[in-house]
Amino acid sequence: xxxxxxxxxxxxxxxxxxxxxxxxxxxxxxxxxxxxxxxxxxxxxxxxxxxxxxxxxxxxxxxxxxxxxxxxxxxxxxxxxxxxxxxxxxxxxxxxxxxxxxxxxxxxxxxxxxxxxxxxxxxxxxxxxxxxxxxxxxxxxxxxxxxxxxxxxxxxxxxxxxxxxxxxxxxxxxxxxxxxxxxxxxxxxxxxxxxxxxxxxxxxxxxxxxxxxxxxxxxxxxxxxxxxxxxxxxxxxxxxxxxxxxxxxxxxxxxxxxxxxxxxxxxxxxxxxxxxxxxxxxxxxxxxxxxxxxxxxxxxxxxxxxxxxxxxxxxxxxxxxxxxxx
Amino acid sequence: xxxxxxxxxxxxxxxxxxxxxxxxxxxxxxxxxxxxxxxxxxxxxxxxxxxxxxxxxxxxxxxxxxxxxxxxxxxxxxxxxxxxxxxxxxxxxxxxxxxxxxxxxxxxxxxxxxxxxxxxxxxxxxxxxxxxxxxxxxxxxxxxxxxxxxxxxxxxxxxxxxxxxxxxxxxxxxxxxxxxxxxxxxxxxxxxxxxxxxxxxxxxxxxxxxxxxxxxxxxxxxxxxxxxxxxxxxxxxxxxxxxxxxxxxxxxxxxxxxxxxxxxxxxxxxxxxxxxxxxxxxxxxxxxxxxxxxxxxxxxxxxxxxxxxxxxxxxxxxxxxxxxxxxxxxxxxxxxxxxxxxxxxxxxxxxxxxxxxxxxxxxxxxxxxxxxxxxxxxxxxxxxxxxxxxxxxxxxxxxxxxxxxxxxxxxxxxxxxxxxxxxxxxxxxxxxxxxxxxxxxxxxxxxxxxxxxxxxxxxxxxxxxxxxxxxxxxxxxxxxxxxxxxxxxxxxxxxxxxxxxxxx
Numbered sequence: 001x002x003x004x005x006x007x008x009x010x011x012x013x014x015x016x017x018x019x020x021x022x023x024x025x026x027x028x029x030x031x032x033x034x035x036x037x038x039x040x041x042x043x044x045x046x047x048x049x050x051x052x053x054x055x056x057x058x059x060x061x062x063x064x065x066x067x068x069x070x071x072x073x074x075x076x077x078x079x080x081x082x083x084x085x086x087x088x089x090x091x092x093x094x095x096x097x098x099x100x101x102x103x104x105x106x107x108x109x110x111x112x113x114x115x116x117x118x119x120x121x122x123x124x125x126x127x128x129x130x131x132x133x134x135x136x137x138x139x140x141x142x143x144x145x146x147x148x149x150x151x152x153x154x155x156x157x158x159x160x161x162x163x164x165x166x167x168x169x170x171x172x173x174x175x176x177x178x179x180x181x182x183x184x185x186x187x188x189x190x191x192x193x194x195x196x197x198x199x200x201x202x203x204x205x206x207x208x209x210x211x212x213x214x215x216x217x218x219x220x221x222x223x224x225x226x227x228x229x230x231x232x233x234x235x236x237x238x239x240x241x242x243x244x245x246x247x248x249x250x251x252x253x254x255x256x257x258x259x260x261x262x263x264x265x266x267x268x269x270x271x272x273x274x275x276x277x278x279x280x281x282x283x284x285x286x287x288x289x290x291x292x293x294x295x296x297x298x299x300x301x302x303x304x305x306x307x308x309x310x311x312x313x314x315x316x317x318x319x320x321x322x323x324x325x326x
Numbered sequence: 327x328x329x330x331x332x333x334x335x336x337x338x339x340x341x342x343x344x345x346x347x348x349x350x351x352x353x354x355x356x357x358x359x360x361x362x363x364x365x366x367x368x369x370x371x372x373x374x375x376x377x378x379x380x381x382x383x384x385x386x387x388x389x390x391x392x393x394x395x396x397x398x399x400x401x402x403x404x405x406x407x408x409x410x411x412x413x414x415x416x417x418x419x420x421x422x423x424x425x426x427x428x429x430x431x432x433x434x435x436x437x438x439x440x441x442x443x444x445x446x447x448x449x450x451x452x453x454x455x456x457x458x459x460x461x462x463x464x465x466x467x468x469x470x471x472x473x474x475x476x477x478x479x480x481x482x483x484x485x486x487x488x489x490x491x492x493x494x495x496x497x498x499x500x501x502x503x504x505x506x507x508x509x510x511x512x513x514x515x516x517x518x519x520x521x522x523x524x525x526x527x528x529x530x531x532x533x534x535x536x537x538x539x540x541x542x543x544x545x546x547x548x549x550x551x552x553x554x555x556x557x558x559x560x561x562x563x564x565x566x567x568x569x570x571x572x573x574x575x576x577x578x579x580x581x582x583x584x585x586x587x588x589x590x591x592x593x594x595x596x597x598x599x600x601x602x603x604x605x606x607x608x609x610x611x612x613x614x615x616x617x618x619x620x621x622x623x624x625x626x627x628x629x630x631x632x633x634x635x636x637x638x639x640x641x642x643x644x645x646x647x648x649x650x651x652x653x654x655x656x657x658x659x660x661x662x663x664x665x666x667x668x669x670x671x672x673x674x675x676x677x678x679x680x681x682x683x684x685x686x687x688x689x690x691x692x693x694x695x696x697x698x699x700x701x702x703x704x705x706x707x708x709x710x711x712x713x714x715x716x717x718x719x720x721x722x723x724x725x726x727x728x729x730x731x732x733x734x735x736x737x738x739x740x741x742x743x744x745x746x747x748x749x750x751x752x753x754x755x756x757x758x759x760x761x762x763x764x765x766x767x768x769x770x771x772x773x774x775x776x777x778x779x780x781x782x783x784x785x786x787x788x789x790x791x792x793x794x795x796x797x798x799x800x801x802x803x804x805x806x807x808x809x810x811x812x813x814x815x816x817x818x819x820x821x822x823x824x825x826x827x828x829x830x
Contacts, residue, residue, distance in 0.1 A: 183695050183696055184691075184694045184695055184696065185687040185688050185695075185696055186694060188684075188687060188696060189684075189687070192673055192676075192680075192684060195673045195675060195676060196669075196673050196674070198669055198670050199669070199671055199672055199673055200673075200684075201634070201652065202632075202634070202652070202664050202670040202671065203684045203685050203738065204652050204655070204657075204660075204685055205653065205684070206651065206653040263673075263675065263676075
C-alpha cells in the first residue's frame with residue numbers, strides 16, 4: 001500500500017476539489033455512477049495488468065469490448081439465441097482471441113504491440129461488418145440478464161446510495177488476481193518473466209505458456225467487460241462502442257504503478273488508478289471545463305504521474321548507489 | 327634513485343555514512359611499482375579516485391615529498407590539479423577520442439600552435455617521441471579508432487607521460503589484453519620504472535602483481551590488510567590477506583570407482599557453426615570440466631543439454647531419454663547456471679529471496695500456493711551454506727558483488743537438489759574467497775550424487791575442480807585428460823586443434 005500514497009493523494013485532491021467547486025459531486029446518483037464506471041473499467045484494467053506484467057501490451061481490448069458488446073444483443077435479439085448459449089459462446093470467443101494473440105507472440109515471436117494493433121483494427125471491423133454498422137440493443141428485453149450490470153444492491157443504513165452490482169464481479173476478480181500474483185507459484189513466475197524473460201527461461205520457467213495465459217486472461221476480461229458494458233448501456237453503435245477503452249485501461253494500470261517494462265503489477269494500484277481516471281473525467285464534466293478537454297487533462301495527469309514516478313525511482317537508485325559505493 | 331615522492335596519511339572516505347575506505351597509509355616511490363590488490367569492493371577504486379583527484383578524502387591527507395625530504399600537503403580538487411602535479415590515471419575503460427589522430431590525442435589540450443594555427447609538424451615530432459617511449463612504432467597521424475585495444479592502452483600511457491607524469495596509476499590495465507600483450511605491457515612498465523617513474527598498479531591478477539610489483543598493499547573491507555615487500559610476496563600470503571581467512575584446504579574428491587553413468591550425451595549436434603557431433607558421459611557424483619577456446623561450442627553444448635537451443639542427437643539422464651522444453655528437463659532434475667548472469671541468471675531488481683527460490687517454488691507449493699515459511703527457511707539456509715554476503719534475503723541482487731550474485735544463481739539450483747548440474751563459467755568475475763566457496767558448494771553437490779559438467783576458460787579452475795577434463799575444439803570433443811595427468815600445456819594443445827599424442 002505504501003507505494004500508492006502518491007496516487008491516493010491525487011485521488012483525494014481531485015475528489016475534494018470537485019466536491020468543493022463542482023455541482024452534484026457528492027450526490028448518491030453521481031457516486032453510484034462513479035462506482036459503476038470504476039468497477040467496469042477496473043475489470044478491463046486488471047486484464048491488461050497481467051499482460052503489462054509480462055512486459056507486453058494489449059491494444060486490442062477496446063475492440064474486443066466492442067465485438068463482444070455488439071455480439072451479445074445481436075445474437076439475442078436479431079438471431080433469437082438463448083442467453084444460456086450466448087454468454088458462454090462470447091466468453092469462449094474472447095478467450096480464443098487472447099489465445100491467438102498469445103500464440104502469435106510466443107510461437108511466431110511477433111511483437112505484442114503489432115499483434116494487438118492488428119487486433120484493434122480487425123475486431124472492430126468484424127463488429128461493424130457483422131451488424132451492417134447498425135446500432136444493436138436489447139429493446140427493453142432481457143431485464144433479468146441485464147440486472148447483473150444495472151442492478152443496485154441496497155446497503156443497510158443508506159437510503160439513496162445503493163451499491164452497483166458490478167462491484168461484486170470486480171471484488172471477486174480483484175481478489176483472485178491479487179492472490180494469484182502474490183501467493184501462487186504461477187503469479188511469481190509471471191512477474192519473473194516480465195522482469196527478465198531470458199533469466200526466467202534459464203530458470204526453467206515455462207515462459208511461453210505464462211505469456212499466452214496473460215493474453216488469454218486479458219481478452220477474456222475484455223470480453224466479460226464488454227458484456228457488462230452493453231448490459232449497462234442497453235444499446236451501442238459498433239463504430240464507437242469501446243473506443244479508446246484500451247488506453248483508459250493501460251493508463252489506469254500505469255498510473256497504478258505497473259511498469260511497462262514488465263515485472264511489477266499491483267491490483268490495488270490498478271483499481272485506484274482506474275478510480276482516479278474516472279473521478280477526473282467526472283470532475284472535468286462537473287467543473288464545467290468542457291468535455292473537449294478530457295483527453296488533454298487525462299494525458300497531462302498521466303504524464304505527470306509517470307514522470308514523478310521515474311524521478312522517485314532515480315532518486316532511490318542514486319541513494320542505493322551512494323550507499324553501495326566503494 | 328628510489329625515494330618517496332607521494333605519501334598518504336590515514337586516508338579515508340565515507341559515502342552517506344558508510345565507510346568505504348579508512349586509514350590508508352601508502353608510500354609511492356619513484357622508480358618503483360606499487361601494487362594495490364583486494365577483492366571487489368575492498369576499496370581499490372575509491373583509493374584510486376582519491377589519488378587522481380576525482381574524489382576528495384573525508385579524512386587523512388596526501389603529501390607531496392620533495393627531493394630534500396620535506397613533505398607538504400596536497401589538496402587535489404580535480405583531475406586537472408592532479409595532472410599538474412604529475413599524477414596521471416590510465417582508466418580501466420579507455421577513453422581516447424576515436425576520431426583524433428595519435429598526435430592530436432596524445433597532446434589533447436596541449437596542442438602546439440603558432441599564430442593561432444596548429445603546428446602539426448612539431449606536434450607529430452613530439453608525439454612520435456612519446457610513442458617510441460612506450461614502444462609503439464606508429465605513424466602519429468594514425469586514427470585512434472583504428473587501433474586495437476592493447477595499443478590504445480599504450481597510447482594512453484604515452485599521453486600521461488607527455489603531460490610530465492611522475493606517478494602513473496593503472497587501473498586493471500590488462501583486463502582486455504591477451505597474454506602476449508600483457509607481457510609486453512609489463513616489460514614496458516619495467517622500463518618506465520627504471521627511468522624513475524612511480525607506478526601504481528591495480529589488478530586482481532596476482533600473477534602480474536607477483537611479476538612486476540616491488541611492494542604491494544592489500545586492501546580488505548576498505549582497510550589496510552597488509553603491506554608486502556617483494557621478498558615476502560607470494561600468492562598464498564596475498565590471498566590470505568585479501569580474503570581475511572585462511573582458505574581451508576579443498577575437500578578431497580572421493581574415488582568414484584564403478585559409479586553408474588548419470589548423464590549420457592550421444593552424438594549431439596548443436597547450433598555451433600561446424601555442426602560436428604559431441605558425445606560425453608558424466609558419472610554419478612563426478613565433476614567433469616569442459617575446456618576449450620572461446621567459440622569451441624561449450625556454451626552451445628551445455629544449452630543443448632538443458633533444452634535451450636536446437637539440437638539433434640540423444641541425451642539420457644539415469645538411463646531415460648531427456649527431451650522436451652527446459653521446464654520439462656528441470657522437472658527431471660536438470661539445472662544450468664548460465665555464463666552471463668546479468669542477462670540470463672538474475673532478476674536484478676528483485677531481492678535475493680525470490681531470486682534463490684525461483685526454481686524451488688513448485689516443490690514447496692501446496693495446490694499452487696507459495697509456501698512462504700518454507701521459502702524463508704530455504705533461503706536463509708542457502709545464504710549460510712554459500713556464505714552469501716550481506717546475509718540479508720531482502721537485499722536487491724543488483725547491489726551485490728559479482729561473487730555474491732553468482733552464489734545467488736548457484737543457490738537457486740542447489741535448492742532443487744539437481745541430478746545434473748551444468749555450469750558455464752562458474753566463477754567468471756568472482757573474487758578468490760567467493761570462488762573457493764562456489765567450488766566447495768559444487769564439490770558438496772557432487773558428493774551427494776549430482777553429475778556436474780562445467781565449462782571454463784580459466785585453466786587453473788579446470789585443473790582445480792574437475793575430476794576429468796574434456797577439451798572441446800570446433801564443436802566436438804577433441805580429447806579427454808584425467809585429472810592426474812592434465813597440465814595447462816596439454817589442455818591448450820588439444821584446444822587449439824593439436825592431436826592428443828602431440829599434446830603429450
